Amino acid sequence: MKTMKLSRFPSRVQTEIFSSMELIDILLLSFCSKKMKQSIESSIQSRLDKIVSMTYCSSKPDNVSISSSNSNNKEFIKLVSREEAKNRPIVQMNLFGIDVDCCMATRNHPFFILCNQQDGEQMLQTIHNYFRGFFGSSIEYHLENCFSNYIPRLENIKNSILHFRNEEEAAELLDGYLTLSPSQEYFRLSGHRGFEYENNLKLAQTNVLDVSISGSRAGEVLKNFKGRHLFIIGAIITDEEVIQFLNNWKSSQTHQNLEFLSIHRESGIFQDLGIDLNPEKIMRNVDMKQFDPNQKMPIFRYDRRRNRLYKCETWQIEELSSPNFIVREVDQHVASINIKTWGIQFASWKMTEEEVMRGRIQKTFQRTAIQEVSPLRNSIKISKFSWLIQREILSSMELVDLLMMASCSQKFHRHIKSLMRSRFDKIHTITYESIMLPCISSSSSGDLPFMSINRSHDFRGRPLIPMNLVGMDLQVSMPTRNHPLMVLTDLNQEETLVTSIHDYFLDFFGSSIKYQLNVDLLMPPFSKLKNITSTVLSGYLPAYFPDFLKISPNQDFIGLSELGSPLLARNLEFARTKVLHIGGSYRFTEDILSNFEGRQLFINKGIISESTIIQFLNKWRSNEGYQNLEYFSMFVWAFEHPLSPNQIMNSIPINRLDSSDQLPVYQVAKKDPYRKRTWGIHKFSSQNYIVRDSDQHVASIMITDGNFTFAAWNNTEKEFLEKRPVKRLY
Known part of the structure; x- marks a missing residue:
C-alpha cells in the first residue's frame, strides 16, 4: 500500500486536506505525533472553534456515545463492551496516550472503543481531558445519563x-457529580418520587434548571435558587410560599437574577x-x-x-401573556404574574410599567440573542481571491451558508458547485421531515434541521429578511444557535416551495x-x-402513493406504520423496494410476499397461512422466485391467527444442526421506523435450514406459532457446515 507524508505538503495543502476530513479522522491523525497534532490545531483552528458543544450520553461505563454539535449530535465515537463488538474486526491503536482495542467507523456505526465495566469510566475521563486540551x-461539554443511575x-x-431511577442513591450521586461540575448553564433533572434534591445548594447555582420529579418541594428549591430560569413539574407548593417569594422579589430581598419561573403542581395519581x-x-x-x-x-x-417525540431535543420559543403584574420597589x-390553581408563572421584564406599555410590549429572553438586522458596511469579494483561498473559505462554512452564497448569482452558483464537489x-x-412544519436536514449536519418552512406565527420576535434563495425571492429569518434558517410561506405557497427547494438540491448537490x-x-x-430513495411514513393516503412511486421508484427503504390497502401490496414499484419495513400488514401479508422482489422484508404484525409459507419456501428451494431475498421476518397475531410449525416443517425437507454445535449467527442492520434514523443490529440463529436445489445454497429458518424468519446465507451447504459462518448485512 502506498502512503503519503502529509507533513511534506505545504501548509495550505495540509489545511485543505484536514478541512475535508471527518472529525473522527482528524482525531485519529492527531495521535500520530505531537508535531501532527500541533499542525492540525494550527491549520483548522477556525473549524475547531465552530464546535459549540461535545455531548456524552452514557447508560453504563461500557456504553457511552460521544457526539458533537458540528455534526448536530450524531455520534462519532462510542465506548462499547467487547460483547457488542465481538463480530467486528478489532484493531489495536495508541489513542489518548494508551493502547486500546477499537473498531473503525462504518457508514452505519461510529468508531468503537472497546472497554469493560471496570475501566470504562477511566477511559471516558481520558477522552474528556484530551478533548479539553x-x-x-470555548467548547461546552454536555452529559446525558440515558435514564440510568x-x-x-x-x-x-x-x-x-x-x-435517576434509584432515589436512595440519587442525592449522593448528584452531589458528587456537582462537586466536579458546579455552576452549570443548563440542568434537567428527573426521577422518581422520594428523590430529595431540594436543598442541594450546588444545583441551585444552575442558570437554567428544569426539574420533573413528582412530589418536589418547590418552595425549598425556589428559596435557594440563584439562576435565571426555573421550571418545576410535579411540585408541591403552598399559597404562603408563593406569597413569600413574590413579596421578597418586590422588596429586592431575593431572586434579583431570576428572569422566568414556571411551577406546575403535582398531578396524576399523586x-x-x-x-x-x-x-x-x-x-x-x-x-x-x-x-x-x-x-x-x-x-x-x-x-x-423541549423533547420532541422520536426526535432530538430542540429549543423553542414559548410565551407568557397575563394582565397581572407586580412592581419592585427599588427600581419600579x-x-x-400568572397564578392558577395548578401553579404559577413569573416573568421579570427588567423594565418599568411605562417602558413596557410605551411600545416595548414584546420581550424575548432567548438562549442566543437575535441580532438586529443592519446593512452590511464592510464586505469582501470572495471571487477576487485565488481558487485555493476561495475553497478554504467555503470549506469552513456551514451548509446553509453555502446555499445562501450560491444564490448570489448564477456564476457563483456554478463556482461553488465546482469548488465544493468533493464536500x-x-x-x-x-x-x-414534517410533524408540525416541514424541515430539512443533512447527514453532514447530523439530525437537526438546517432549514425549516414556517408560517407567519412562527416568526414572533424574529426579524424577516428578503432574500433570493434556491432560485426564488423569499422572506427568511437567519439561523441562530437554537433555530435553523426559517423560510416564510403560507398554505398556498407551501407545495410549490418544497418541490422547488428539492429540485434545486437535485441540481446543486x-x-x-x-x-x-x-x-x-x-x-x-x-x-x-x-428521486426519493428512502421513505418513512406514519400513515398515507392511498390515492397519492402510486404517483409518488412513479416519480420516486426503486427505493432503498420504505417504512410504514401499517399497510391499509391491497392495491399498494400489489403495486410493482412498491414490491421492488430493496428493504420494506411494515408495522401492520394484517390480511395483505400474502399479497406483499407474493410480489416482493427486494432484499429484506420486515413485518411486525400480519396474518399469513401455513400454505403461503410452504409455497414461499418451495419457490426459493426450486429457484422459481425470491432470488434477491436475503432476509424475511414477520410476526403474526399468535392469539388469533397462530402458525402451526409442525404443519410447515412436515411439508418441506428441513435439515437440522446438532444442538451441541455452535450455531451460525446471521446479523442484519435493521432500521427503527419509529426513531427514523436509528439503525440497530438484529441477530438471528436457528438450528433449522433448507437447501436450494440449483446451487446448494442454504437459508436458515425459524418457525414458531408467532414468528417466521428466513435468512439466506449465500453459502453452499458444505461451506455452511464447515465454517459456521457469521454473516453481516450492513
Missing part, C-alpha cells in the same frame, strides 16, 4: 440531562386536592396590579428546551446524494418529490 476552552465523574460539564393554589388569596397578599386593558397585552417570550421594574459527495443524505422522506402522512407537497 485539543479543542480548547450511572453518572460518569467528569469535570467542567456545562449542560446536563440526568434521570394529585392531592388539598394542594391547589388559591389565586385570590395570593393576589390579595402581594398588591397585584393590572396592565391597562385598553392597550395591547405585553407578551413575554422565552426559550424552553415589573414582573408579569458535497460526502453528504450521504438529505432528509425532509448532484446525483450522489440520497434523498429521504420522514413524514407523518404522504400527501402534497411531499408526495410530489422525485
Whole structure:
C-alpha cells in the first residue's frame, strides 16, 4: 500500500486536506505525533472553534456515545463492551496516550472503543481531558445519563440531562457529580418520587434548571435558587410560599437574577386536592396590579428546551401573556404574574410599567440573542481571491451558508458547485421531515434541521429578511444557535416551495446524494418529490402513493406504520423496494410476499397461512422466485391467527444442526421506523435450514406459532457446515 507524508505538503495543502476530513479522522491523525497534532490545531483552528458543544450520553461505563454539535449530535465515537463488538474486526491503536482495542467507523456505526465495566469510566475521563486540551476552552461539554443511575465523574460539564431511577442513591450521586461540575448553564433533572434534591445548594447555582420529579418541594428549591430560569413539574407548593417569594422579589430581598419561573403542581395519581393554589388569596397578599386593558397585552417570550417525540431535543420559543403584574420597589421594574390553581408563572421584564406599555410590549429572553438586522458596511469579494483561498473559505462554512452564497448569482452558483464537489459527495443524505412544519436536514449536519418552512406565527420576535434563495425571492429569518434558517410561506405557497427547494438540491448537490422522506402522512407537497430513495411514513393516503412511486421508484427503504390497502401490496414499484419495513400488514401479508422482489422484508404484525409459507419456501428451494431475498421476518397475531410449525416443517425437507454445535449467527442492520434514523443490529440463529436445489445454497429458518424468519446465507451447504459462518448485512 502506498502512503503519503502529509507533513511534506505545504501548509495550505495540509489545511485543505484536514478541512475535508471527518472529525473522527482528524482525531485519529492527531495521535500520530505531537508535531501532527500541533499542525492540525494550527491549520483548522477556525473549524475547531465552530464546535459549540461535545455531548456524552452514557447508560453504563461500557456504553457511552460521544457526539458533537458540528455534526448536530450524531455520534462519532462510542465506548462499547467487547460483547457488542465481538463480530467486528478489532484493531489495536495508541489513542489518548494508551493502547486500546477499537473498531473503525462504518457508514452505519461510529468508531468503537472497546472497554469493560471496570475501566470504562477511566477511559471516558481520558477522552474528556484530551478533548479539553485539543479543542480548547470555548467548547461546552454536555452529559446525558440515558435514564440510568450511572453518572460518569467528569469535570467542567456545562449542560446536563440526568434521570435517576434509584432515589436512595440519587442525592449522593448528584452531589458528587456537582462537586466536579458546579455552576452549570443548563440542568434537567428527573426521577422518581422520594428523590430529595431540594436543598442541594450546588444545583441551585444552575442558570437554567428544569426539574420533573413528582412530589418536589418547590418552595425549598425556589428559596435557594440563584439562576435565571426555573421550571418545576410535579411540585408541591403552598399559597404562603408563593406569597413569600413574590413579596421578597418586590422588596429586592431575593431572586434579583431570576428572569422566568414556571411551577406546575403535582398531578396524576399523586394529585392531592388539598394542594391547589388559591389565586385570590395570593393576589390579595402581594398588591397585584393590572396592565391597562385598553392597550395591547405585553407578551413575554422565552426559550424552553423541549423533547420532541422520536426526535432530538430542540429549543423553542414559548410565551407568557397575563394582565397581572407586580412592581419592585427599588427600581419600579415589573414582573408579569400568572397564578392558577395548578401553579404559577413569573416573568421579570427588567423594565418599568411605562417602558413596557410605551411600545416595548414584546420581550424575548432567548438562549442566543437575535441580532438586529443592519446593512452590511464592510464586505469582501470572495471571487477576487485565488481558487485555493476561495475553497478554504467555503470549506469552513456551514451548509446553509453555502446555499445562501450560491444564490448570489448564477456564476457563483456554478463556482461553488465546482469548488465544493468533493464536500458535497460526502453528504450521504438529505432528509425532509414534517410533524408540525416541514424541515430539512443533512447527514453532514447530523439530525437537526438546517432549514425549516414556517408560517407567519412562527416568526414572533424574529426579524424577516428578503432574500433570493434556491432560485426564488423569499422572506427568511437567519439561523441562530437554537433555530435553523426559517423560510416564510403560507398554505398556498407551501407545495410549490418544497418541490422547488428539492429540485434545486437535485441540481446543486448532484446525483450522489440520497434523498429521504420522514413524514407523518404522504400527501402534497411531499408526495410530489422525485428521486426519493428512502421513505418513512406514519400513515398515507392511498390515492397519492402510486404517483409518488412513479416519480420516486426503486427505493432503498420504505417504512410504514401499517399497510391499509391491497392495491399498494400489489403495486410493482412498491414490491421492488430493496428493504420494506411494515408495522401492520394484517390480511395483505400474502399479497406483499407474493410480489416482493427486494432484499429484506420486515413485518411486525400480519396474518399469513401455513400454505403461503410452504409455497414461499418451495419457490426459493426450486429457484422459481425470491432470488434477491436475503432476509424475511414477520410476526403474526399468535392469539388469533397462530402458525402451526409442525404443519410447515412436515411439508418441506428441513435439515437440522446438532444442538451441541455452535450455531451460525446471521446479523442484519435493521432500521427503527419509529426513531427514523436509528439503525440497530438484529441477530438471528436457528438450528433449522433448507437447501436450494440449483446451487446448494442454504437459508436458515425459524418457525414458531408467532414468528417466521428466513435468512439466506449465500453459502453452499458444505461451506455452511464447515465454517459456521457469521454473516453481516450492513
